[in-house]
Amino acid sequence: MRVQILPVQLINQIAAGEVVERPSSVVKELVENCFDAGATSISIDIEQGGARRIRIRDDGCGIVKDDLPLALSRHATSKIASFEDLERVASMGFRGEALPSISSVSRLTLISRIAQADCAWRVSTDGTEQDFDLQPDPHPQGTTVDVRDLFYNTPARRKFLKTEKTEFAHIESLIQKMALSRFDIAFSLSHNQKEIFQLPLAMTEAEQQQRIAGICGSVFLDNSIKIDVASSGLQLTGWVGLPTFSRSQQDMQFFYVNGRLVRDKLIAHAVRQAFQDVLFNGRHPVFVLYLTLDPGLVDVNAHPAKLEVRFREGRLVHDFLFSALHRSLAEIRPTPHIVKIDPDSHRPFNAINPHKDLTPTDANNALIGRNGTYSAYSPIQSALPYQVEETIQAYAKLYAGTGVMAEQKPEQAMQQGFPPLGHAIAHLHNIYILAETCTGIVLVDAHAAHERVLYERMKIQAQQGTVPSQPLLLPIKFNVSLAEADITEQAAELFTDLGFEINRSGPETIVVRSVPALMNNTDMETLIRDVIADLAQHGLSLRMQDHGNHILATVACHSAVRAHRRLTIDEMNALLRDMERTENSGVCNHGRPTWVKLSTNDLDKFFLRGQ
Known part of the structure; x- marks a missing residue:
């Protein structure tokens, strides 16, 4: 066969295979755009687990009318303009692939309004990047992206979707993780016109702890220590669960690099090393941690979905993380502090069997009683x-x-x-x-x-x-x-x-x-x-x-x-x-x-x- 240039829509659908794995992938890309737009409030409305509809609205800076068609075009972005910008990425999204990729496998409508505009403008697309018809809209300042009938034109992809309940569970978990990264943004999530949760702004430490308690369970805060360590241009903050408050799975491990949730082998190894002397065999630590460093020292362009990063000075980062966590755990001393057990909160630490995740049945049958207490060691008072x-x-x-x-x-x-x-x-x-x-x-x-x-x-x-x-x-x-x-x-x-x-x-x-x-x-x-x-x-x-x-x-x-x-x-x-x-x-x-x-x-x- 002769070499030929692929149609634009097919190119976008190929890109969608990397970016759009399932409805939660769409949510992730669109919410990250809200972050970059400077939003202080994000509303996520889901129907039928995201297969029927995903609508995300923010109150950010909005998109200029003339830029709306470009926003739906491949490799068009406002977030980088040169190789130097790519070397120091400070935004969440920068590839310019998300919107055209999503629109190529769905029916997408984009509405946006900037502060100085008399009205908002709406545009709908089918992924062809052609015949954009801009229409006025009364939308307030900010942006709404409305994605309907995901994978309607790629039935093979649609068959791989799980049940509505499972797909929405992925979305809910994702929003919770993203909400832990941005306390300066309010979040609301609904499914099939039913409100699931509302998270107000959390600017004070008490409000931040309240958000963490709502997502990870109050028992996590009761069984964790606060970390704030800085050295060599690196800063690690957040909360780490006590060694006795561990899990049988790695389902409560949230690590953010410059606000981006990542999975990284170097980070995972440093954490394991820090806990190796204190963690029971087969158990996994619990943490919500934030690493801040110069954007020039971390490459976020290492994975299509931006889930992995590469550090330019990996040994420095590894040793810093290990030292910060190891010393923070080592400084724990016994105190008379009493920790509440809440059996309804994310299967917390079991006082009767500390190496088994607690279930509501276990809690009801336990000697301490449903509303009993258990004491864990914590920073000395x-x-x-x-x-x-x-x-x-x-x-x-x-x-x-x-x-x-x-x-x-x-x-x-x-x-x-x-x-x-x-x-x-x-x-x-x-x-x-x-x-x-x-x-x-x-x-x-x-x-x-x-x-x-x-x-x-x-x-x-x-x-x-x-x-x-x-x-x-x-x-x-x-x-x-x-x-x-x-x-x-x-x-x-x-x-x-x-x-x-x-x-x-x-x-x-x-x-x-x-x-x-x-x-x-x-x-x-x-x-x-x-x-x-x-x-x-x-x-x-x-x-x-x-x-x-x-x-x-x-x-x-x-x-x-x-x-x-x-x-x-x-x-x-x-x-x-x-x-x-x-x-x-x-x-x-x-x-x-x-x-x-x-x-x-x-x-x-x-x-x-x-x-």
Whole structure:
């Protein structure tokens, strides 16, 4: 066949295959145009899941009459004019493909009015970019795009649409995500003439939190921390859910780069790295985060639907995100803060089983009751005005401490008020510490908490190159496989940096001569075998720090006070005080919660007091 130029409408329909996947794709492109027009209010009306009608109206700057035909023409845009503009894209849309692509697979009407015009002008198109007939219209300032009968002329595409309910669910989810990116815009959404939601302007922090609560659930805000970190021309703001407030899916992860919702592998990796020490296996963090940087440092022209970006200095962005999130999570400390559980709000964190998404049925059957409370650790607050009745003893009976609290005099402790985790009362079943606080009680998993304390302490020592090593009176010798002996020999330097002296004394024999000083009453052979097995499974190709932290986590787990080992009151109080100063103390090294809290109000409800 001879080479020939394709008809304009066919070109637009091919482009529509990239841009218009489903009705929600149309909504995304049109709402982004509203953003660029400076709108403060956007109204989205949907009929039959968007297949029959999508009408989007804004109060933005509008389009000049003579530019309306150009707006419906391919590769025509007001948002870039040169290559330099493309290098520093600051707008949401810039390709000039959306409107002609949409019009090629629908019946589209465009109405717009600028501030100085006597009236608005309306134009309808069929995607041919010909015979534009401009008509006056009483439309107020702003723009309305009315898209009817999507894919009416491409029946094969229409067959791929899902049910009306499913397609509208995609639209609703999209508008919620876009509403999280622009608090300075009011949104309204209706489906089949029924209002779904209205989101007013959210200019203050309280209003912004109200919008987030309406979209993500109030329980998210109750179980999250606020982030605002800036460095090297990068700024990260937003909210991150606590490690214990996690999900089985990645359905509550919203990340915006210069206001654009994106999915990016580099960003996802940085977030995973930041949570790797505190998140339970198979769980996913929850966050609403905003990264702001120079538009010249990010390429938004990397994906037809603009869902992916490329950073010109990827390592800088990755390290900044990791550091900001890691430090923000590490600074969390236990407080008496009580978090409300709302079972009707986006299947929130389950206090009975923190690694299962909560359902309304679970909540009704749970011991805490439908309107119960659950305590999560959160940023430290001022001590409560309550008198301390006994001082905290030294750590000698449990482990060597480095904190200041244990060295304080009784009167100093009295002046500081009641500790956030209270005072130990009993060791239940030789596993759980029961502590009394000024507002209720706290239950602590002693092994899990001690494991985290040891791990964080050993990480600091390893980073400073000062892991204390203790020679064994009698070296431990045991047999391993040839492959395991090879791995041990290859990792000898790593073991040395972490306080071990481990040598290979034969083809299938290793000898342990020194261990970290923090390790007490540990089954050393089992520990070393576990570490070797981990190295064999994951290999030695990871960064040395990753290997080191993994080994330290295993060491901490083996070295922590074991379940069923009876603790004294002094030992329990020492552990509680150390938890209050330790980074990430709300979860163990495996991401499991280390403590929970019940308020006196909860206890009163259990026993129907005051009813």
